[in-house]
Amino acid sequence: MTEQTGQTRRTRHAWKRAAGAAAVTAAALTATAVPAVAAPADTRPAQAASVPAKPASAPVTASVADVGYETWQKDCRAVMDQALPYLRERIADTRPGEKQAIVLDIDNTSLETDFGFSYPQPANRPVLEAAEYAQDHGVALFFVTARPGIISAPTEWNLDHAGYESSGLYVRGFLDLFRDVAEYKTAQRAKIESKGYTIIANIGNSATDLSGGHAEKTFKLPDYDGQLS
Known part of the structure; x- marks a missing residue:
């Protein structure tokens, strides 16, 4: 060859x-x-093996467009339609000397964070209605958020502008940024109780907002398997 x-x-x-x-x-x-x-x-x-699996209930992309504002509002309304009757009954049953409080998350709970991307962010209407009833009947509103302390002032102004009468805003300091969020939020509720308040309701849209106790009753708004912050 x-x-x-x-x-x-x-x-x-x-x-x-x-x-x-x-x-x-x-x-x-x-x-x-x-x-x-x-x-x-x-x-x-x-x-x-070649494509990472996604949760069965999660869409391909974590976009609020996959949920829709109207759907979110309807689902929030369904939760708050249970919360408001409870609040009316519990507030009417205030014990002598009792200082009642409600703890609220901020993003996609008290404020519409992921819909519109505007500032100031508007109130989440179903939550605001319940909060207004409570604050009109002497219940203190406390806000516990994972937002960093650097935006504390604009957050406080936004809550006031949206119609909330805040008795206290708890934001994360530098060291809190390295803590588990659920642990951090639980600790803030414990601080509120240490001031003599009875937390009659804790309202949020994530498990980290609600776990850990220090509230008589919790109400979870939708986050659609983590799509909403």
Whole structure:
């Protein structure tokens, strides 16, 4: 076999190997391009190895557009329609000398944070209505948020502008930024209780807003598997 003939054969083998690799790559791309709904759930492990799995109830992108403002307001209203009757009954049952308080989260609880992206942010109307009833009947409103202390002043102004009469705003200091959020918020509620208040309700849209106790009753607004902050 001449050197030229051997070179020709080696070239042919190289092209065959390249074509085979391209075919495998194309097949893999085709397989991952098939929408998830086209395959039964128990046939997807091979795909999950290359594409990180998302929670079953979460949309492809964590966008509030996947929820819609009207849906969010309706779902908030459903929760507060349970909270308001409770507040009326509990406030009417105030014990002598008792100082009642409500603790509220801010983002997508007291204020509409993820809808509109404006400043000042408007009040979340179903929550404001319950808060107004409470504050008109002598109940103190405390706001416990994961917002950093650097925006404390504009946050306080925004709450006042939206119609809330704040008796105290708790924001995260520098060291709090390194703490677990749920632990931080629980500690703030404990501080409020240490001032002699009975927290009759704790309202938020995340589990970190509500876990840890230090409230007679909790009300969770929707966050749609973490889509809303």
